[in-house]
Amino acid sequence: MARIVLKNLRKSFGSVDVIKGVDLAIEDGEFTVFVGPSGCGKSTLLRMIAGLEDISSGSLEIDGTVVNEVQPKDRGVAMVFQTYAIFPHMTVRENVAFGLTIAKTPKAEKEAKVAEAARILQMEHLLDRRPSQLSGGQRQRVAIGRAIVRDPKVFLFDEPLSNLDAALRMNMRMEIGKLHQQLSATMIYVTHDQVEAMTLADKIVVLKDGQVMQIGTPMELYHEPVNIFVAGFLGAPSMNFLTVDVGEVSGDSATVRAGALEPIAVPTRGRDIRAGGTATLGVRPQYLGPVDAGQTGMLHGKVDLTERLGSETVVEMTLRDGAKLIAAFAEDRIFTPGQGVDLNFDPARAHLFAEAPPDPTAH
Amino acid sequence: MPMPSGSKLTQSNAAGWAFALPGFALMVLFIIVPFVFAIVLSFTNQRLVSPNPTEFVGWSNYQQLLGVGMLTLEPEKDASGAIIRDADGQPTYPRVRTYTRNNPDYPGLKGMRELTSWQSGQNRTYILASDVVFLRAIINTFIFVLVVAPVQGGLALGLALLINQKLRGINIYRAIYFMPVVVSIVVVSLLWRFIYDGNSGLLNNMLGALSFGAFKPVNWLGNPHTALGAIIAMSIWQAVGFHMVIWLSGLQTISPTLYEAAAIEGSTKWQTFRYVTWPGLRNTAVLVLIVITMQAFALFAQIDVMTKGGPLDSTQTIVFQAVQRGYGKQDISGGSAISVILFLIVLTISLVQRYLTREKT
Ligand SMILES: Nc1ncnc2c1ncn2[C@@H]1O[C@H](COP(=O)(O)OP(=O)(O)OP(=O)(O)O)[C@@H](O)[C@H]1O
Ligand SMILES: [Mg+2]
Numbered sequence A: 001m002a003r004i005v006l007k008n009l010r011k012s013f014g015s016v017d018v019i020k021g022v023d024l025a026i027e028d029g030e031f032t033v034f035v036g037p038s039g040c041g042k043s044t045l046l047r048m049i050a051g052l053e054d055i056s057s058g059s060l061e062i063d064g065t066v067v068n069e070v071q072p073k074d075r076g077v078a079m080v081f082q083t084y085a086i087f088p089h090m091t092v093r094e095n096v097a098f099g100l101t102i103a104k105t106p107k108a109e110k111e112a113k114v115a116e117a118a119r120i121l122q123m124e125h126l127l128d129r130r131p132s133q134l135s136g137g138q139r140q141r142v143a144i145g146r147a148i149v150r151d152p153k154v155f156l157f158d159e160p161l162s163n164l165d166a167a168l169r170m171n172m173r174m175e176i177g178k179l180h181q182q183l184s185a186t187m188i189y190v191t192h193d194q195v196e197a198m199t200l201a202d203k204i205v206v207l208k209d210g211q212v213m214q215i216g217t218p219m220e221l222y223h224e225p226v227n228i229f230v231a232g233f234l235g236a237p238s239m240n241f242l243t244v245d246v247g248e249v250s251g252d253s254a255t256v257r258a259g260a261l262e263p264i265a266v267p268t269r270g271r272d273i274r275a276g277g278t279a280t281l282g283v284r285p286q287y288l289g290p291v292d293a294g295q296t297g298m299l300h301g302k303v304d305l306t307e308r309l310g311s312e313t314v315v316e317m318t319l320r321d322g323a324k325l326i327a328a329f330a331e332d333r334i335f336t337p338g339q340g341v342d343l344n345f346d347p348a349r350a351h352l353f354a355e356a357p358p359d360p361t362a363h
Numbered sequence B: 001m002p003m004p005s006g007s008k009l010t011q012s013n014a015a016g017w018a019f020a021l022p023g024f025a026l027m028v029l030f031i032i033v034p035f036v037f038a039i040v041l042s043f044t045n046q047r048l049v050s051p052n053p054t055e056f057v058g059w060s061n062y063q064q065l066l067g068v069g070m071l072t073l074e075p076e077k078d079a080s081g082a083i084i085r086d087a088d089g090q091p092t093y094p095r096v097r098t099y100t101r102n103n104p105d106y107p108g109l110k111g112m113r114e115l116t117s118w119q120s121g122q123n124r125t126y127i128l129a130s131d132v133v134f135l136r137a138i139i140n141t142f143i144f145v146l147v148v149a150p151v152q153g154g155l156a157l158g159l160a161l162l163i164n165q166k167l168r169g170i171n172i173y174r175a176i177y178f179m180p181v182v183v184s185i186v187v188v189s190l191l192w193r194f195i196y197d198g199n200s201g202l203l204n205n206m207l208g209a210l211s212f213g214a215f216k217p218v219n220w221l222g223n224p225h226t227a228l229g230a231i232i233a234m235s236i237w238q239a240v241g242f243h244m245v246i247w248l249s250g251l252q253t254i255s256p257t258l259y260e261a262a263a264i265e266g267s268t269k270w271q272t273f274r275y276v277t278w279p280g281l282r283n284t285a286v287l288v289l290i291v292i293t294m295q296a297f298a299l300f301a302q303i304d305v306m307t308k309g310g311p312l313d314s315t316q317t318i319v320f321q322a323v324q325r326g327y328g329k330q331d332i333s334g335g336s337a338i339s340v341i342l343f344l345i346v347l348t349i350s351l352v353q354r355y356l357t358r359e360k361t
Helices: A042-050 A092-096 A098-102 A106-120 A136-148 A167-183 A194-200 A216-224 A228-233 B013-041 B058-068 B134-163 B169-183 B185-195 B202-210 B227-251 B256-265 B271-280 B283-297 B301-306 B317-328 B332-356
Strands: A004-013 A016-024 A031-036 A056-060 A078-082 A154-158 A188-192 A201-210 A211-216 A238-249 A252-257 A262-265 A278-283 A289-290 A299-308 A313-319 A324-331 A342-346 A351-353 B068-073 B114-119 B123-129
Touching: A004 A042, A004 A194, A016 A042, A016 A201, A016 A211, A016 A252, A031 A042, A031 A194, A031 B283, A042 A154, A042 A188, A078 B256, A092 A098, A092 A106, A092 A211, A098 A106, A098 B256, A098 B271, A106 A136, A106 B301, A136 A167, A167 A194, A194 A216, A201 A216, A201 B114, A211 A216, A211 A228, A216 A252, A228 A278, A238 A262, A238 A324, A289 A324, A313 A342, A342 B123, B013 B332, B058 B134, B058 B332, B114 B134, B123 B134, B134 B169, B134 B227, B134 B283, B134 B317, B169 B227, B185 B202, B185 B227, B185 B301, B227 B283, B227 B301, B256 B271, B256 B317, B271 B283, B283 B332, B317 B332
Parallel strands: A031 A188, A031 A201, A078 A154, A154 A188
Antiparallel strands: A004 A016, A004 A056, A201 A211, A238 A252, A238 A278, A252 A262, A278 A351, A289 A342, A299 A313, A299 A342, A313 A324, B068 B123, B114 B123
């Protein structure tokens, strides 16, 4: 049982502020995923929870107790590292049992727990091997096994799958998902892979430059992003952003237009959209649909490039006013480069942001 | 057969040999030739400068160096069969020299002298050696190695662990500990002669001050009981920084995440050392052990500068003997034989160490 509460948590390395005030509550048994671009402070935040990194200010509570000054071992956490961090000179069995050996657990109990962990992770046949004789996925399982045997209150994962190939990654992702169901422990998982985030998480925390951008369930974040950053970060291919002129604003909707966009009323979702100004229109590629030949749609452009994935066709387009756009159609379709295409979309699924679109050359 | 890419030069066998030749020739000249020379000379009676032609003498140099014998003597008895005792009531024994000099009944003990002796019941047992000084040198060298190897290795590891921390100014400590290493051992030995001085040496003064004058000054290098110990202490101090640096490089190859993993699992300092640090230092440990052993067996400069083997041969060492024989006494063949013996000892020990510390699979 573990509920974790972060209150205005901050971290600076010397004069560099890395975590700039994070407030977050993680409920018991919840699977929370930290996502964000590289260098945004995900690992640092996780390591602060683990106790591997000092907390500069703010408070960290586990089960109602402030643990800012508590040693890592006394926080009841287990951690799985990106580089596995399994001990090279020990067998798999010794590695898995490490925490128990350290705690001088009786032999019988230790063996039972190791056997149980090996069963859960399906690695009974690996127990007497050395790490050098294991594949990357097997090593990661050993690291997870070492975390399991101690029955920690909290599991911390720092990009555990990023060294694995795509197939193994999917496999391990599902195993971690299953593990969470079996153990129903609190888990915090750092990744920059949004598929992992979307599939595993009960709750996603999107970070940018050491600040929380949005906290919510995967679907909340996907459908109701609070800002352009979150909107652009989740979803692949990422959301299209078009700079538009705002016509009239009435109640909860605004009419917008652009060089290649017919006037259309889009919900403002309470954002500060002013008539006569400019705004950014966001539409996910998947919500764009082609218009049958002969009819006109809301967006006018021509095809630059087509990627046919079988189940999906991704089309890169240049709009009539020069803006770039990506559309993803749910079926296999053939376009020729240069072909003119009109697109439609459901305005209810579009987003209007007051800020300017992110600079694609930044990063 | 497909030709691998590369210029003609790198594929030609002759060119390869031609490039290797200069280095190889130097190695032959300065390593292999002297090595073979030493072995050959050790079986002759060659002297440094001598008008007489060189003769092969077989193993006699080795016999002369390593010959040992044992002699058990009964107490002297008077006519009635009672043991004759001296003024202190101790039994008296015949003089050893009557057995080793011109005694046709004991040809094997000819020319030997007493190395050590002990009492067994009424009898007294003597270990005799044909070259007492050389055997002393072997014993001293082994004592030196057996003390220096573990103590210096352990101290160096301790220092390495201490300075392998992220603290401000830690580099100053690294530099200080390493400083004696870059000073010539001859200079260090000269300095320590002053420290160990029997009258106003720094050590005596310090011990005197610390004990408020209760400590009686010791002539550290002039006393047979303290001379070897003094040289051991100085030698450990001098090279400990070198091995500290080797340990340090080993420590820094251990991934910091392993320490973090251990910390999260709840490992204490000692457990972390035992389960993470020490296994990660395996190869370094083998290296340090072998290097210290080799260096310790080569003990020479300290002896030459500080004691010249004395007092009473208490600091004789194998290499010092080799040099003294070869150049001091101009007995090149004897010196060569000592070198060969040292080579065999070091080779054996290195092989044993390698076997004992091998990677167990
Ligand atoms: N020990 C340190 N000293 C100084 N700066 C650090 C230190 N550790 C991390 N940082 C900085 O803190 C920021 C956040 O680092 P962090 O490792 O948390 O990023 P991350 O989100 O995990 O990135 P990635 O996805 O690449 O792993 C980075 O800008 C990094 O340069
Ligand atoms: Mg990271």
